[in-house]
Amino acid sequence: MVKNQWSDDELLDAVDAYGGVNKAADALNIPRSTYKDRLKNIKRQAKQESFTIPPLPSDDLPVEEIVSQLTNRFKKRKEAKDARKWIPIDMRNSMPIGLLWLGDPHIDDNYCDWPNLRKHIDIIQENEGIYGCSLGDHQNNWIGRLARLYDHQDTSHKTAWRLVEWLIDNINPLILIGGNHDMWSGAGDPLKWMTGPHSINEDWEARVEVRFPNGRVCRIHAAHDMPGHSQWNPLHAQNKMARFKSNAHLYISGHRHNWALGHIELVEQEMTTWLARARGYKFRDDFALTKGFEQQNFGQAILQVIDPHASDPTGFVHCFADVEQGAEFLDWKRQRVLQQS
Numbered sequence: 001m002v003k004n005q006w007s008d009d010e011l012l013d014a015v016d017a018y019g020g021v022n023k024a025a026d027a028l029n030i031p032r033s034t035y036k037d038r039l040k041n042i043k044r045q046a047k048q049e050s051f052t053i054p055p056l057p058s059d060d061l062p063v064e065e066i067v068s069q070l071t072n073r074f075k076k077r078k079e080a081k082d083a084r085k086w087i088p089i090d091m092r093n094s095m096p097i098g099l100l101w102l103g104d105p106h107i108d109d110n111y112c113d114w115p116n117l118r119k120h121i122d123i124i125q126e127n128e129g130i131y132g133c134s135l136g137d138h139q140n141n142w143i144g145r146l147a148r149l150y151d152h153q154d155t156s157h158k159t160a161w162r163l164v165e166w167l168i169d170n171i172n173p174l175i176l177i178g179g180n181h182d183m184w185s186g187a188g189d190p191l192k193w194m195t196g197p198h199s200i201n202e203d204w205e206a207r208v209e210v211r212f213p214n215g216r217v218c219r220i221h222a223a224h225d226m227p228g229h230s231q232w233n234p235l236h237a238q239n240k241m242a243r244f245k246s247n248a249h250l251y252i253s254g255h256r257h258n259w260a261l262g263h264i265e266l267v268e269q270e271m272t273t274w275l276a277r278a279r280g281y282k283f284r285d286d287f288a289l290t291k292g293f294e295q296q297n298f299g300q301a302i303l304q305v306i307d308p309h310a311s312d313p314t315g316f317v318h319c320f321a322d323v324e325q326g327a328e329f330l331d332w333k334r335q336r337v338l339q340q341s
Helices: 008-018 021-027 032-048 063-083 114-126 144-152 157-171 236-244 286-291 323-340
Strands: 087-090 097-102 130-134 175-178 200-203 205-211 217-223 250-253 260-266 271-277 301-306 317-320
Touching: 008 021, 008 032, 021 032, 097 114, 097 323, 114 130, 114 157, 114 323, 175 205, 175 217, 200 205, 236 250, 236 260, 236 271, 250 301, 271 301, 271 317, 301 323, 317 323
Parallel strands: 087 205, 097 130, 130 175, 175 200, 217 250, 250 271
Antiparallel strands: 097 301, 205 217, 260 271, 301 317
C-alpha cells in the first residue's frame, strides 16, 4: 500500500532501510526532488530546535505610530507653508524705510565686484533706515561636474564659506533668499545657521508684507528668479507675475545677471507696482560671454524706498538702480517726516 503522506521519522528511517535517498524515494513512490527537499527541511528544523533565541525588540516604531507621526508632520508642514504665503514684517514706526536688494553676490568668484559690494554694505551700515536684503547665490558653491570650475578661481571652497559668513554678518539681512547655487548645499545649508531669528530666510522666494503703524502695507514678492523669459524684455517674468499672480508693490528677482526697472499701473487692482531685476556683482561671466549676452555695468543692487506717508500710489514705492542716489532720496523723505511731526 502506497501512502500519500509520510511522517518525518518514516522518511528518515526509509533512507537507512532502502540504502539511500533515491531508492527510498522510489520505494515510497515520492518524486526524488520532493524527497530531498523534505529531508533538507527536516534537518533544518531539527537544527533550529537545538537552540533558542529570546525575542528581541524592534528598532522602529509600530506602524500605527508612524502613521500618526506622518499625519502630525503634514499638519505642521502645511501650517508652516500657509504662514509663508505673506510673511508679516511689523515696523515699530511709520518712518520711510529702504530695502537694499543685493543681486547675486557670487562673493568667491574672481570677478566679484568688490568695490561696489563694499560700497553698498557701507550704505546699509551707515543708514538707520536702510535694511539689507539678498536675492541669492551668495557664492559659486560648485558641485558635481561643475566642481571642476574651482580650478578657475583663486578662492577655495573653505574660504568661500568664510566670505559668505562675513557678508551675512555685515549686511545683517532682513530678508535673505537662497538661490540655486545656495540650494545646492541641500538640507544642511549653512546659510540657515548664519542668519538669526531676526531674518527671514527662505529658499528661492519670499513674499512679505511690510506693515506700518499708520495702517499702510507694502507687499513685496521677491524671488531668485520668476518664470517667463523674453529676449526683448528683461522684466517679462515680473510683468507676468504682476498681472496674473499676487498683488504686490514690488516684484524683484536676480539670477540672470542683468538688470532693469519698470513702474506700471495695475488698473483693476487700483495700485501701481514696480518690476525690478538686480544684475548682481559677478562682473564678468564666461557663460554670458560665450553665449553672446551683454555684460552690463550697472544695477548690481536695487534700493527700494517705501514711504508710508505717500498721498498717492505712485509715491508709495520708489526704486533706484543708483543706490547712493536712492539713499539720499530716503534721507530727504525721513527728514521731511521729522520736520512735519
